[in-house]
Amino acid sequence: MVRYEGKTIIKLNVNGELHDLAVRPSDLLLDVLREQLGLTAAKPGCKNGDCGACTIIMDGWPAKSCLVLAAEAEGHVILTVEGLDGTAAIQRAFVKENAFQCGYCTSGFLMVCHALQIQHPIIPEELVIEEWLQSNLCRCTSYEEIRKAVNSMYNMPK
Known part of the structure; x- marks a missing residue:
């Protein structure tokens, strides 16, 4: 520096x-x-x-x-x-599962979920997914759709 x-x-x-x-x-x-x-x-x-x-x-x-x-x-x-340039599996999964409402939290959740896939390339147990998602808040309560998007992410081509 x-x-x-x-x-x-x-x-x-x-x-x-x-x-x-x-x-x-x-x-x-x-x-x-x-x-x-x-x-x-x-x-x-x-x-x-x-x-x-x-x-x-x-x-x-x-x-x-x-x-x-x-x-x-x-x-x-x-x-x-x-x-991510709109090409990451999690971005496509969020669109597929309508995992957003107002969108303010979406980029933070996208990054947490993308990192989850980096650190756990094979779909982890539900408890692990839940633990990772606890780090972010969605005031519109789209948690069910976000969980669906995470599961969907693992089934998408990279």
């Missing part, structure tokens, strides 16, 4: 592209993704890690970007919904 007028230049690997960004030590990854890179799929919800609307994937695991300082993300591989 290089210091630059109260900011630090960091390199972030986001959706397969390297970005040089000037950040303050207190800048959240969520805010840098949205404001500097224009990647707005990760949503600000609670900003304390409870709702999961800001979930991204970091090094293959779901992470709440409101709890990660941008400088901490340097050296890690970050994937956002924009990086």
Whole structure:
């Protein structure tokens, strides 16, 4: 990292592209993704890690970007919904199962479910799926449809 007028230049690997960004030590990854890179799929919800609307994937695991300082993300591989390009099995499964209502939580759930498939390439037991889905909230209560989408995801061609 290089210091630059109260900011630090960091390199972030986001959706397969390297970005040089000037950040303050207190800048959240969520805010840098949205404001500097224009990647707005990760949503600000609670900003304390409870709702999961800001979930991204970091090094293959779901992470709440409101709890990660941008400088901490340097050296890690970050994937956002924009990086899925509409081709991921979970995106197709969400459409097939109508697993969304207002849509605010959808990108966070997509990332959790995509990471679930990365970490568990063969459909896991229902208890494992339930545990993964507990990290995110849907205020419209589309939980049944989201569970159906997760099961459907494992039956879709990759």
